Amino acid sequence: MTEPKSPNAHPGCRHFPLCGGCTFLAHTYVEECYRKESHVRDLLTPMGCRVERILPSPRQDDWRHKVQLPFGKIRSGKGHLPTLGCYATGSHDVVDQKECRIQDKALSNIAWTIRDWASREKIPVYDERTGSGYLRHLLLRKAHSTGEILVGLVCNGPRPLHYRALLKTLLPACEKALRGTDGKLAGIVQDVNTRNTNVVLGGEEVPWWGRNWIKEKLGPYSFHVELSTFFQVNPYQTPHLYDLAKAAVPHGSRALDAYCGMGTIALWISDKASQVLGLEENPRSVQAARAAAKANNVANVDFACGDVAEMMPKLAHEGWDVVVLDPPRKGIDERTFASLLESRIERIVYVSCNPKTLARDMELLHEVYRPLYANPVDMFPRTEHVETVAVFQRR
Numbered sequence: 519m520t521e522p523k524s525p526n527a528h529p530g531c532r533h534f535p536l537c538g539g540c541t542f543l544a545h546t547y548v549e550e551c552y553r554k555e556s557h558v559r560d561l562l563t564p565m566g567c568r569v570e571r572i573l574p575s576p577r578q579d580d581w582r583h584k585v586q587l588p589f590g591k592i593r594s595g596k597g598h599l600p601t602l603g604c605y606a607t608g609s610h611d612v613v614d615q616k617e618c619r620i621q622d623k624a625l626s627n628i629a630w631t632i633r634d635w636a637s638r639e640k641i642p643v644y645d646e647r648t649g650s651g652y653l654r655h656l657l658l659r660k661a662h663s664t665g666e667i668l669v670g671l672v673c674n675g676p677r678p679l680h681y682r683a684l685l686k687t688l689l690p691a692c693e694k695a696l697r698g699t700d701g702k703l704a705g706i707v708q709d710v711n712t713r714n715t716n717v718v719l720g721g722e723e724v725p726w727w728g729r730n731w732i733k734e735k736l737g738p739y740s741f742h743v744e745l746s747t748f749f750q751v752n753p754y755q756t757p758h759l760y761d762l763a764k765a766a767v768p769h770g771s772r773a774l775d776a777y778c779g780m781g782t783i784a785l786w787i788s789d790k791a792s793q794v795l796g797l798e799e800n801p802r803s804v805q806a807a808r809a810a811a812k813a814n815n816v817a818n819v820d821f822a823c824g825d826v827a828e829m830m831p832k833l834a835h836e837g838w839d840v841v842v843l844d845p846p847r848k849g850i851d852e853r854t855f856a857s858l859l860e861s862r863i864e865r866i867v868y869v870s871c872n873p874k875t876l877a878r879d880m881e882l883l884h885e886v887y888r889p890l891y892a893n894p895v896d897m898f899p900r901t902e903h904v905e906t907v908a909v910f911q912r913r
């Protein structure tokens with residue numbers, strides 16, 4: 519394909535609105551916050567929920583510390599060259615991205631450098647229609663507190679036999695890309711994904727160089743973040759989001775942290791709750807959460823690995839006082855609802871990244887749980903997304 523042109527390129531970004539990312543780029547930040555807050559208010563006030571003022575992000579640009587981009591092809595003479603960027607809105611055409619104002623600068627430098635490296639090394643790009651080719655996605659993570667960067671190459675096949683030769687050109691290129699930034703390369707790993715699927719990671723990790731994790735600090739707690747473990751992507755706003763959740767956890771309570779990822783909320787509330795149990799289905803996240811609790815000397819926190827829906831029926835009758843729910847965008851499933859409604863849990867602190875499913879779930883909880891208030895939080899400036907912390911009390 520040839521590079522699609524943005525129909526109305528904006529002075530703030532040459533890829534707007536084609537890339538579909540920064541829906542609010544043409545608005546002031548005040549207007550964006552007002553619209554996001556109104557959206558949450560329109561959805562939740564009909565159910566008697568008080569909606570507080572939105573918490574704006576301390577930073578509107580360069581905030582994204584995780585980058586996940588597909589490789590594509592761009593016509594060049596008689597052949598094709600690798601390109602890298604997001605999908606153009608409503609298609610699987612890859613925009614040849616040259617800039618992204620919401621991405622951390624060091625990550626942007628590395629991303630474009632790896633595209634050029636792949637082009638120089640003539641590494642074939644995966645074609646989802648034929649299943650041929652090799653490079654599928656580039657995944658980058660940066661730890662805000664340490665500057666450490668993890669590079670993940672998602673490839674359609676095993677590690678190349680000549681990967682050491684490839685490293686001889688890749689490492690200096692990355693080093694050059696990071697000059698003048700606060701980023702430093704901590705590791706390069708390959709994820710093998712040979713399936714014909716839209717799921718980005720295949721799950722089999724192969725080392726290329728360095729570590730398969732980066733060290734990140736949130737408040738007083740440190741974590742080892744890997745390619746596949748969930749970690750909030752806006753480090754400037756995450757502590758504020760977690761503070762709002764913590765404010766709603768009663769002192770001395772026994773708390774569940776459901777959908778806990780690497781246990782970041784569990785640790786954050788551990789000095790206020792008497793006991794915390796985190797629930798998470800990704801075994802690597804649970805491993806990382808247990809390691810973090812140990813490394814940070816937090817003794818009143820434990821983690822269980824499995825589906826929340828499977829674990830909740832038993833936990834619902836074990837005398838927990840409060841549950842923090844931080845589900846994926848689709849919200850809470852029916853079985854988890856049934857357990858919550860039958861439980862004796864007094865308080866629900868619902869951290870939602872999708873106001874529509876939050877509104878649906880508020881309606882389903884309504885007979886048993888009274889919504890006290892909801893606080894929109896802008897975790898994703900310039901995009902259409904908004905996070906909300908909603909607090910419920912058993913009637």
Ligand SMILES: C[S@@+](CC[C@H](N)C(=O)[O-])C[C@H]1O[C@@H](n2cnc3c(N)ncnc32)[C@H](O)[C@@H]1O
Pocket residue numbers: 748749750777778779780781782783797798799800803824825826827844845846
């Ligand atoms: C939005 S993230 C929240 C993670 C964490 N609270 C944080 O702030 O970093 C949702 C997490 O729920 C996990 N998850 C999704 N569905 C699940 C399920 N049915 N049971 C348990 N965990 C699940 C995902 O693996 C992911 O780590």
